[in-house]
Amino acid sequence: MKYPVKLEKEITADHYQITVPDLPGCQAKAKTIDEGLTKIEQAIASHMSILAEYGEAIPTPHPVDYYVNQTGQSGQNSSTIWAITKIDISPYLGKSHKINVTLPELLIKKIDHQVAQSPAYKTRSGFIASACLSELQK
Structure with a gap:
């Protein structure tokens, strides 16, 4: 934030x-x-x-x-x-908790590409958590 x-x-x-x-x-x-x-x-x-x-x-x-x-x-x-x-x-x-999330394959590939390109996101989970927080702030 x-x-x-x-x-x-x-x-x-x-x-x-x-x-x-x-x-x-x-x-x-x-x-x-x-x-x-x-x-x-x-x-x-x-x-x-x-x-x-x-x-x-x-x-x-x-x-x-x-x-x-x-x-x-x-x-x-x-x-x-x-x-x-x-x-x-x-x-x-x-505390973090492991959950199962179902996402379309193309979306997962886009997320993984973004994570690989940006040092701001260390993991796929970190990217998804950040996106969720951003959406919840609205």
């Missing part, structure tokens, strides 16, 4: 305050944008682990435009940068 990340730097501050609006309480502070994005990805992983531990659903992210249009730009005392971080949520969805 792709989560919007808000990096806000106050004019008088020497650090960025980084938050993920779709994950309330998920935040970090950093001196640079690169450091901030690394720290917020770690914070997201910790946040997702806690959600999984308590059996809570993983929140579906809003598009960046949703937040930009909702809040507008920050006041004169700060500057805001929006970024997107892609998070693999599959480790936080629970």
